[in-house]
Amino acid sequence: MSYSESLSKALGSMGAVEGTKMVIERDGRTFTGTLMPHHEFSAPDVVILKMKSGYNVGVKITESTTMKVLEAPVERVKKDAEVEFRKGLPKIVLIGTGGTIASYVDYRTGAVHPALSTSDMVNAVPEIRDIANIDARVLFSIFSENMNVEHWQQLAQAVADEINAGADAIIIPHGTDTMGYTAAALSFMLGDVPKPVVLVGAQRSSDRPSSDASSNLMACARFCTKAGRAGVYVVMHDTSGDDSFAVHYGTRVRKMHTSRRDAFKSINAAPVAHLDKDGKMDVAIDGPPTGDAKAVARTGMERSCVLLQYYPGMDPALFEDIFMKSKGVVISGSGLGHVNENMIPLIKRACDNGTVVVLTSQCLNGRTNLNVYNTGRDMLSAGVVTVEDMLPETAYVKLMWALANTSSVEEAKEVMRTPIANEMSDRRVIDV
């Protein structure tokens, strides 16, 4: 839906476009802010302003409303200056995907949209050029809630291609919503990747004083150039201050807060490393060094997989089709990995039918164990696969990958039970 004809004319006549700072008075109230793009679901007579507070206000324009332009939009100057190649510095390739970290360009309009230029993002952190030669390319420009399995596949291939073309490290600026899922997908798809592949995001866009975009990106580049470490990782704020950054395994990290800058936490594992704001790095867990092997992306994914949370009252009849038609089902069960006993016959039928059913825990922290209580033993007898302390989200991603990269259900199950990308810790072997 667009503006009504009269409103469109009124705005046009005063030269108000997206990004224009304006003041609107209606019924004795004054609204001052930056004109936002008209939203397709907004009514045709509503103007949206982003106020100083950061909140949007929708103001209905009636005959008694007055509107005035305060300031034309500031054009962001594109600094695509020639950048000198500096010999001896490693080459980092930034592969842009979108997200808040890449959102400052459009933020001049007051609206948060994925930006178009990854080099813009690098230019905002000029000191990054002191530690590496940076190449930047945009692969997508979307918010990460819209990332899909196909995006993961293209991204993994792009990473492998860049490494095989000479990149010493890959940085992937990414929206935070599903960054953990993407990181897990890259971890499995890229296997023994010989270089660091590091996802980084921001919880606040870069035009806000509290933005974590630049500091996260810088910490990420430092880890890439200083740690000598191969593998897929996520770098984000470790605390709510601007002075500590954590490096997480791509398979162990989860967004645990909707808005805090230290939203990302390693679950069932310690962060691999910490960095401070000056670049001092403290590596807590050793890992594979970088090497010169060829990067290979095994991007096959079985799409017929689902992730379900168990809850009391879950009706097996309602989930019948999903269990029986899917190739893979990951359940985040209660406690040690349980479901209500009335779900077990359906799980058994699905397993008998060739569906791989994987049990994880909605507690997130801790290890599943189906050997303690009857319900658990019934589930094991029904044929479920347990995956120790693997996150539900990681198990879902791994299951898609395991089913597409093996030639039998049994083989896929064995892959699920075997740690391949730090996604689970060694099982406690129980003597049976």
Next chain:
Amino acid sequence: MSYSESLSKALGSMGAVEGTKMVIERDGRTFTGTLMPHHEFSAPDVVILKMKSGYNVGVKITESTTMKVLEAPVERVKKDAEVEFRKGLPKIVLIGTGGTIASYVDYRTGAVHPALSTSDMVNAVPEIRDIANIDARVLFSIFSENMNVEHWQQLAQAVADEINAGADAIIIPHGTDTMGYTAAALSFMLGDVPKPVVLVGAQRSSDRPSSDASSNLMACARFCTKAGRAGVYVVMHDTSGDDSFAVHYGTRVRKMHTSRRDAFKSINAAPVAHLDKDGKMDVAIDGPPTGDAKAVARTGMERSCVLLQYYPGMDPALFEDIFMKSKGVVISGSGLGHVNENMIPLIKRACDNGTVVVLTSQCLNGRTNLNVYNTGRDMLSAGVVTVEDMLPETAYVKLMWALANTSSVEEAKEVMRTPIANEMSDRRVIDV
């Protein structure tokens, strides 16, 4: 499935029954442990022993196996001694539901089963009789993964009945798997309940040295008698030591670890109170005092509700029926409460069809906000309800309750948006 005839005879002839300590030798290996109940999914020639380590071992009995009884099962002496009524002490009614906290009776057999006697549990904590007169009754004896909506309804009614019959406080020993869900259900069903109604569990059964059963129960009784506080709460270990206990709102608490004793955490709220092992209580948040009003249980629940976690790759076609046939759908979206844009048309059709779709966040911590990004605004336009910082599980329970206790979809939505049992904090009111 039961034992094979020959194995059944062999066990019978040596007097081996559940709880018998025995030693089995096979192929040069020796297994010593306590005979467990035969499991229906176990093969007929397998004997299950619980070993000293706490793990179970299944031993296949062949012709070359030798079995020997070491010790007959110890009969647990039931201490149902006459308990003196002590004037001046408050009356606490324990309503047993099962779970690990009530599991020690059967633990003599090595198997964890819900116990039958709640008074057994009280007798294990004799000091509780110093601070209250205790009545105990068993309502169910199940593990909490098998708790269902009907159990919540019966439990809420039983609580109201006991309060109206003179109880000063209700303690509900409960399995930990779904204790958070039950606590939320009681919070809504019991509304302005005039007495403390406190759920308590244990992560380790009481025959283990590390059991938290008695200490949690004692902390719970102390809160009930000392705080003068009405409402529904959960009491569990606050730290992994035995010296600190936390009192959580029934609507804000979540099991966040599969096995740790301090698994229960208040999310998006501080614990209401802390107690130490000597009973010293520190109340952090004020609340309603106890009173003498009648307790009312509004137990209606709309069963046609589901809880779904959004994940990349979620296929709207697969979830079509669930969205279109359910009266209520709670989604734990990504980040601020998002889903992939390809889910939005289905959400819109469901909303148009009269389904109440509620958005929460799988981050668990933090507040949803659909006003920041386009995806969120599209979801709002589609008709979803947001519930600030409410837990997904609590939103699911509340939605069932709201739909059954209102007369229209609009009214149910308004109930969802209104805090009624500390389940959400006041919205930031945005001027629109």
